[in-house]
Amino acid sequence: MIRPTHAFKETPSQTAGPYVHIGLNPNVTGIHGVYETDLGHDMKTGAVSGEEIIVTGTVFDGLGAPVRDVVLEIWQADADGLFNSPVETRGKADPNFTGWGRAAADLQTGQFRFDTVKPGRVPWRDGRLQAPHISVWIVARGINIGLHTRLYFADEAEANAEDPILTRIEHQHRLPTLLAERTGEGEYRFDIRLQGEGETIFFDM
């Protein structure tokens, strides 16, 4: 008899709903005194190495309206391309950089912001180097299962041109949807379009 290779099904996802902030960013919605700070607010716990950057952006729905109740999480390597993770075997990541951030969009404007560092390059599974990128996860009311995408940097053209993922994308005209534009010294803009014209590429990883 052939047995199934795994015994359990993954718990099905459900939307985070409009009041996701109560659980993930309670201080944003005015619940003070339970958690000292909102988790993931501070990605830097001391002096960090590398270029400190600010990433701002807005998530838009299929009619171009800002999604004001969205929460985003990011996960990335440090400036040397190392993850602050116990399974990182290639070296020791910057101890003052968590690599993980969480931000609620502004409830009025829909703009989000991350204060982070520009990541170094990380190898793909076959050893080829990926271009600097930040993994992004998006949840909100109306999103039944969290959306995974990646932020790459428009000013890393050379690295982007040899990135194993960017070069694999069939619809190359959609590639700019993954590129954050440099808007100033240490400042990048990354807008996300959930649906329709200019729709951001989302991944099943």
Next chain:
Amino acid sequence: MARDGRRRNRDMKNTPSAHAGFMARDRAWHPPALHAPYKTSVLRSPNAPLLSLPTSLGEETGPVFGPAMLGELDHDLIHNYAEPGESAVGPRIIVHGRVIDETGRPVPNTLVEVWQANAGGRYRHKKEGYLAPLDPNFGGCGRVLTDENGAYEFRTIQPGPYPWANGGNDWRPAHIHFSIFGSGFAQRLITQMYFEGDPLIAQCPIVGAIPDRAAVETLVAELDMTRTVPMDACAWRFDIVLRGRRQTIFENRLEGL
């Protein structure tokens, strides 16, 4: 370029970890992005198919949280927003279970965050205007780390059902929102726990987004009299399954992707 790649490969820092990837998600088991009866999903669901990729280091690693970040009452929603000597109003309950992966292995030391409405179905949120009153002693958020066996437990009050502007007369079943991290960013999951026997479960368009009845049943917590504390709190059991890890085999022989 190819030779470059090989040379880089010898550099320790550029050698991919032998860490195993995750098994692919069964997207037919999860709710689809678009489920029209849940109206907000109509404009917030991508039109293009997702681009499938195997996981790599950035998806197989994720943030790790330690007990130092937790406050004494983080897992006790009955008291973590209450004035000293006071407690939240509503049926006192214990919610507990285990976090395992698809192979049945426990997921230890992982962060579980929860949020919910109060006993009357009212959320403590700026954007919320339901006429049921707030409970001055109830905030509605909690968090806990699983132990070495993947077990978690928190105390709260049973949330009430809640009306929402979707259909003309839609009511959410009583539910608690769960956020679970796992050990890799690709395991990240947000879901909702329901209560056994609630007749609103079958009516709900958010629950109805899940195509398979058997999948819905895994979101329904069971009353657990063995953990119920007499004269204190009823217990409900809710187990959570995260994506499983594959074995790493011939990983370094991959061609291209």
